[in-house]
Amino acid sequence: MPLVKSTDEMIVAAADALRRGELVAFPTETVYGLGADARKPSAVAKVFDLKERPQFNPLIVHVKDLDKAQELCSFSPAASKLAERFWPGALTLVLPLKATSGICDLVTAGLDTLAVRSPNHPVAQQLLDVSGIPIAAPSANKSGRVSPTRAEHVAADLGDEPAYVLDNGPCPVGVESTIVGFSEGEAVLLRSGGVSRDALEEVLGHPVKNTEVNTETPNAPGQLLSHYAPNAGIRLNVMAPGPGEAYLAFGPDIAAHSGPSYNLSEAGDLREAAANLFAALRILDATGAEVIAVSPIPFLGLGEAINDRLRRAAAPRGNS
Numbered sequence: 001m002p003l004v005k006s007t008d009e010m011i012v013a014a015a016d017a018l019r020r021g022e023l024v025a026f027p028t029e030t031v032y033g034l035g036a037d038a039r040k041p042s043a044v045a046k047v048f049d050l051k052e053r054p055q056f057n058p059l060i061v062h063v064k065d066l067d068k069a070q071e072l073c074s075f076s077p078a079a080s081k082l083a084e085r086f087w088p089g090a091l092t093l094v095l096p097l098k099a100t101s102g103i104c105d106l107v108t109a110g111l112d113t114l115a116v117r118s119p120n121h122p123v124a125q126q127l128l129d130v131s132g133i134p135i136a137a138p139s140a141n142k143s144g145r146v147s148p149t150r151a152e153h154v155a156a157d158l159g160d161e162p163a164y165v166l167d168n169g170p171c172p173v174g175v176e177s178t179i180v181g182f183s184e185g186e187a188v189l190l191r192s193g194g195v196s197r198d199a200l201e202e203v204l205g206h207p208v209k210n211t212e213v214n215t216e217t218p219n220a221p222g223q224l225l226s227h228y229a230p231n232a233g234i235r236l237n238v239m240a241p242g243p244g245e246a247y248l249a250f251g252p253d254i255a256a257h258s259g260p261s262y263n264l265s266e267a268g269d270l271r272e273a274a275a276n277l278f279a280a281l282r283i284l285d286a287t288g289a290e291v292i293a294v295s296p297i298p299f300l301g302l303g304e305a306i307n308d309r310l311r312r313a314a315a316p317r318g319n320s
């Protein structure tokens with residue numbers, strides 16, 4: 001039974017589960033999160049699978065404090081100011097990812113920025129402290145459902161799948177964190193949430209541009225963000241790649257290919273494929289091939305998100 005009271009013992013057990021690459025749902029001050037080790041692609045793939053997300057939206061990484069966040073990304077003076085004022089708390093900052101961060105591509109959806117926050121909840125803080133892990137955690141609900149503010153909501157939505165659902169009663173804030181990004185050094189509001197725009201403006205001393213989009217609607221992140229697109233062109237549903245093409249294969253029955261190739265999962269496992277996807281695209285792109293030909297990938301489970309990501313990568317450039 002994964003639903004447990006968030007005692008010290010259970011938090012230690014949950015930290016162990018995270019270390020083993022399992023999922024743990026935990027309370028934050030905003031909503032319950034579905035957590036995974038942000039450095040482990042196979043663990044992060046489970047998050048998308050369990051949420052049944054049709055797309056690989058980038059995830060928020062939770063850290064203990066500003067020091068830990070600075071190990072992962074670069075803080076401008078304005079970003080530091082916001083973190084110092086509002087952390088721990090319901091503010092997420094989108095910042096340039098450091099090359100040494102160790103955060104896997106599946107968390108950032110291949111972007112070179114990272115959404116990071118330090119949650120103000122004793123259970124979340126203790127879990128971060130005991131595990132020492134940067135925890136990637138979207139809201140702990142099935143895609144398209146409302147965010148859970150009680151452990152029972154999580155259990156109703158996700159059943160027995162997380163290793164633990166740490167129950168600490170209702171979340172005090174109850175709406176998601178405010179997300180702030182930076183465009184040419186200026187703070188922009190990407191999602192309104194637990195910290196008001198007024199409060200941000202008071203700290204920054206200037207108005208914060210209203211570029212808010214509803215990041216929960218499926219298309220918004222893709223429209224808003226310049227998603228990682230390979231230099232190579234992408235050709236989908238290819239059984240037999242041409243001689244000059246790189247081949248992104250999937251499954252056991254792949255014919256030998258003379259050019260560079262990478263099999264996302266020889267076993268035909270879609271979780272494994274999702275975990276490998278962004279790294280594989282980078283590796284094949286780095287070979288300098290003009291075209292990456294891609295095997296057909298079934299639209300089952302995570303296959304839908306994989307196909308969505310590939311379709312975007314294959315779309316004509318300059319319009320997203």
Ligand code: TXA
Nearest residue numbers: 030032033058059094113114115138139176177215221
């Ligand atoms: O309150 C919260 O923020 C909760 C708790 C669990 O911390 N988490 C949460 O995560 O709401 P999620 O995955 O449901 O929402 C994350 C949002 C997504 O809409 C995504 O588009 C945006 O953050 N996001 C993540 N990384 C981003 C990036 N690099 N650039 C822009 N937006 C990003």
Ligand code: MG
Nearest residue numbers: 138139147216
């Ligand atoms: Mg959500």
